[in-house]
Amino acid sequence: MDMHPPPAIVQIAQAEVPPEAPVEPTPIEVDVSKYIPDSATAVTMIVTLTPPTGQALVYAAGHERDGTVFKGPRSIDEVKLSGPTIYVKLYGATSFDIQYTNYRLPAN
Numbered sequence: 001m002d003m004h005p006p007p008a009i010v011q012i013a014q015a016e017v018p019p020e021a022p023v024e025p026t027p028i029e030v031d032v033s034k035y036i037p038d039s040a041t042a043v044t045m046i047v048t049l050t051p052p053t054g055q056a057l058v059y060a061a062g063h064e065r066d067g068t069v070f071k072g073p074r075s076i077d078e079v080k081l082s083g084p085t086i087y088v089k090l091y092g093a094t095s096f097d098i099q100y101t102n103y104r105l106p107a108n
Contacts, residue, residue: 025089030098033084040081040103047098048074054093060086076101 036043047056052073059067060082068079072093079086081103088096 025091027087027089030086030088031084032081032086032100035100036081036084036103037105038084039105041106042078042080042104043086043100044076044078044102045098045100046074046076047096048072049090049093050095051093055091056093056096057089057091058086078104 032043045058047058047070049056049070049072054072056070056072057067058070058079060080062082063080066080068077070077088098090096
């Protein structure tokens with residue numbers, strides 16, 4: 001009769017560490033009043049991002065939920081305005097450049 005040692009019972013315990021939540025970027029405030037009239041309701045802009053794999057969320061106060069996403073390296077789109085300030089949140093980008101191409105005024 002062959003003798004085999006009894007099976008070993010091994011328990012491996014892992015530390016219960018909750019997964020880290022992604023850190024929400026701090027919004028960067030941009031004053032557009034030099035380029036866009038205060039009464040403008042929207043602006044069309046070209047956003048250039050560095051590095052080109054980054055993204056930016058651009059929005060005005062009150063329009064946080066319907067901001068415009070710009071994907072690098074360079075993209076063009078319209079952003080709703082509610083005053084002379086917009087906010088930019090960078091995701092994977094370290095810097096940005098904005099060119100304002102056109103704006104929309106309220107209908108009379």
